[in-house]
Amino acid sequence: xxxxIMVSMGxxxxxxxxxxxxxxxxxxxxxxxxxVPIPAIDPAVGFTQKVNAVTVEWSNMAVGQxxxxxxxxxxxxxxxxxxxxxxxxxxSEVIASPAFQVNGAGSKTFDVFRGLNPxxxxxxxxxxxxxxxxxxxxQKLTTxxxxxxxxxxxxxxxxxxxxxxxxxxxxxTTTTTIPGNPDPxxxxxxxxxxxxxxxxxxxxxxxxxxRRRRMAQF
Numbered sequence: 001x002x003x004x005i006m007v008s009m010g011x012x013x014x015x016x017x018x019x020x021x022x023x024x025x026x027x028x029x030x031x032x033x034x035x036v037p038i039p040a041i042d043p044a045v046g047f048t049q050k051v052n053a054v055t056v057e058w059s060n061m062a063v064g065q066x067x068x069x070x071x072x073x074x075x076x077x078x079x080x081x082x083x084x085x086x087x088x089x090x091x092s093e094v095i096a097s098p099a100f101q102v103n104g105a106g107s108k109t110f111d112v113f114r115g116l117n118p119x120x121x122x123x124x125x126x127x128x129x130x131x132x133x134x135x136x137x138x139q140k141l142t143t144x145x146x147x148x149x150x151x152x153x154x155x156x157x158x159x160x161x162x163x164x165x166x167x168x169x170x171x172x173t174t175t176t177t178i179p180g181n182p183d184p185x186x187x188x189x190x191x192x193x194x195x196x197x198x199x200x201x202x203x204x205x206x207x208x209x210x211r212r213r214r215m216a217q218f
Contacts, residue, residue: 026076026160027104029058029148034162037169038114043135049115049126052169054146059105061158062150067096069110070153072145073117073125076161084153091118093153110146114166129166142166 031054038052061067072088074081081087096108116138117123126134127144134140145161 027058027061027148027150027158029056029146029160029162031056031146031162031164035165035167036112036114037167037171038112038129039169040129041115041132047115048135049113049118051111051113053109054112054164055107056110056146056148056162057105057107058148061101061104061106061148062155063101063104064098065151066098067101067106067108068147068149068151068153068155069094069096069108070147071112071117071127072147072161073139073141074161075145075163076147076156076159084147084149088147088153089113089117089119104150112144112146112164112166127166129168131168 033054036052036054039050041047041050056069058067070084070088070090070093072081072084074087078087092111092113094108094110096106100106100108112127114127114129114132116126116135124137125139125141128134128140128142130142132140143163143165145163147159147161149155150158
């Protein structure tokens with residue numbers, strides 16, 4: 001009799017699990033490219049941060065909810081993570097509308113920074129390449145994390161982080177403005193394009209002068 005009761009209880013428990021379904025799990029995601037190529041920073045000339053775009057993809061997030069994407073100093077699973085505000089960069093955050101997702105999956109272009117966390121000039125952390133030198137008092141992190149959360153920054157059910165590293169980007173030329181100098185650097189190619197235009201203008205001016213001289217002679 002006791003055995004029958006135990007079997008019945010076991011079957012009932014299995015039935016409850018079947019109705020409830022599996023426990024909710026955090027979403028999954030990826031970052032491309034990773035390592036992220038970003039031009040080198042040079043604090044000596046005022047460059048304390050540079051960025052480059054990556055593609056962030058995710059799945060298994062909450063259906064119909066926006067996805068909050070940001071850069072953090074710690075993984076979501078780190079016991080020291082604490083809260084979004086304690087571990088993540090607020091100014092790095094972008095929000096992906098649910099209109100651009102299908103069944104909790106989607107992708108978005110996202111800017112990754114190299115250098116100081118942009119939230120505060122007095123920040124105590126930043127994301128760096130292995131050979132970078134961080135300013136005094138700033139924690140140099142050679143592995144940072146892109147965090148994805150569903151519905152709000154406070155999400156802990158679907159929230160997860162993707163680690164990334166940074167490498168030197170020497171394949172592209174970027175246009176930047178040096179602090180204190182509002183004029184961006186203009187490449188030599190731009191000057192070359194202007195030369196034929198200037199030369200053509202001078203030639204037309206000379207023709208006009210000659211015509212006016214001929215008319216004055218009559």
